[in-house]
Amino acid sequence: MCLLAVKLQKKHYLCSLMAGIYIHIPFCKSRCKYCDFFSTTQLARQEEYVEALLCELDDRRHTLTEEVRTIYMGGGTPSTLPVGALSRIVQRCVALCGMEWGSRVEITLEVNPGDVTEANVRAWRAMGINRLSMGVQSFDDTLLQLIGRRHTAQQAREAVAVAQAAGFDNISIDLMYALPTETMPQWQNDIAEALKLGVQHISSYGLIYEEGTALMALLERGVVAAVDEDVEMQMYDYLVETLTRNGYVHYEVSNFALLGRESKHNSSYWNDTPYLGLGAGAHSYDGEKRQWNVSDLDMYIQQARAHALLPELEWLTEEQRHTERVMLGLRTNRGVAMGDVNMSRVEGYVQQGLLKQEGERLVATTKGFHILNRIIEDLV
Numbered sequence: 001m002c003l004l005a006v007k008l009q010k011k012h013y014l015c016s017l018m019a020g021i022y023i024h025i026p027f028c029k030s031r032c033k034y035c036d037f038f039s040t041t042q043l044a045r046q047e048e049y050v051e052a053l054l055c056e057l058d059d060r061r062h063t064l065t066e067e068v069r070t071i072y073m074g075g076g077t078p079s080t081l082p083v084g085a086l087s088r089i090v091q092r093c094v095a096l097c098g099m100e101w102g103s104r105v106e107i108t109l110e111v112n113p114g115d116v117t118e119a120n121v122r123a124w125r126a127m128g129i130n131r132l133s134m135g136v137q138s139f140d141d142t143l144l145q146l147i148g149r150r151h152t153a154q155q156a157r158e159a160v161a162v163a164q165a166a167g168f169d170n171i172s173i174d175l176m177y178a179l180p181t182e183t184m185p186q187w188q189n190d191i192a193e194a195l196k197l198g199v200q201h202i203s204s205y206g207l208i209y210e211e212g213t214a215l216m217a218l219l220e221r222g223v224v225a226a227v228d229e230d231v232e233m234q235m236y237d238y239l240v241e242t243l244t245r246n247g248y249v250h251y252e253v254s255n256f257a258l259l260g261r262e263s264k265h266n267s268s269y270w271n272d273t274p275y276l277g278l279g280a281g282a283h284s285y286d287g288e289k290r291q292w293n294v295s296d297l298d299m300y301i302q303q304a305r306a307h308a309l310l311p312e313l314e315w316l317t318e319e320q321r322h323t324e325r326v327m328l329g330l331r332t333n334r335g336v337a338m339g340d341v342n343m344s345r346v347e348g349y350v351q352q353g354l355l356k357q358e359g360e361r362l363v364a365t366t367k368g369f370h371i372l373n374r375i376i377e378d379l380v
């Protein structure tokens with residue numbers, strides 16, 4: 001076989017694994033106090049950003065095939081985009097990937113409850129979006145204000161109801177725990193409220209005080225206090241115990257879904273499957289290397305519109321890929337193949353109830369999730 005044929009075959013192999021497209025929409029109406037993501041409140045720049053995004057999509061369409069199974073619009077807050085702009089993005093993706101309308105492609109939109117109106121949900125469904133991921137975070141208005149969210153608990157309840165009434169039957173909500181001043185009864189109430197909504201998917205993360213955020217400044221000045229570590233662990237245990245008892249599968253350390261409603265898009269990250277990331281700051285992975293666009297609105301728009309994007313690249317060594325495989329696998333209920341880890345350390349963890357053996361694989365227990373990073377370091 002000539003070298004060219006080998007290259008073509010390899011390219012096809014990579015493309016055929018392409019799991020999905022991630023589209024970063026970096027616009028928010030206001031900034032949350034805990035946020036260190038790349039986002040901006042310059043909503044007046046949305047139209048030119050979408051133009052740039054479509055240029056990038058055209059330029060990188062050669063990496064897309066009919067194998068694309070998911071489109072995920074994250075941010076930022078993609079629900080701040082006018083429906084016309086969102087529709088152009090979705091239509092262009094669908095056209096370039098050769099997808100059919102109404103196909104089984106999972107198309108997710110991250111939304112803020114404050115943007116969920118009857119008109120918006122109807123428009124989102126009409127353009128083919130079939131999954132919503134809603135940043136609810138808490139059902140306690142005092143806590144929501146403390147972390148700088150712009151919606152209220154009642155808006156969140158109504159947003160889910162409006163989306164369900166419009167036919168969305170695949171809704172995920174995000175919940176945060178260990179918020180400043182949060183008590184166990186408040187967290188238990190949040191989970192009870194979440195269960196009442198009848199959503200298909202729940203993602204839940206403990207608050208992290210990130211450097212440079214407004215919340216970190218408040219912590220340093222003693223205006224707010226972090227929740228005690230033991231209480232935070234109890235909150236996580238309560239979350240896992242309650243959601244699994246109510247029929248949600250704990251399929252990733254921070255993610256729970258009714259059977260068959262796991263996020264296909266996010267699962268592809270954890271399954272080491274390639275993805276294409278578009279937009280400012282977006283990361284891509286093709287099975288061999290990562291690349292990411294500049295995290296600067298002006299530079300991204302300028303580069304993308306000139307068809308001259310300058311992504312940074314990182315080629316992964318076999319060792320890095322192995323570490324990531326173990327790390328990502330152990331975050332999920334699939335675990336890792338025993339052949340992939342240092343078995344000399346496994347027995348101790350199994351005896352302590354931190355890992356369990358399932359057939360030929362090793363899976364972390366809820367107790368193990370508390371110290372997952374330490375376990376992973378030890379096993380690779």
Ligand code: SF4
Nearest residue numbers: 028031032035075076
């Ligand atoms: S909505 Fe999300 S991206 Fe925007 S500021 Fe809040 S946490 Fe950050």
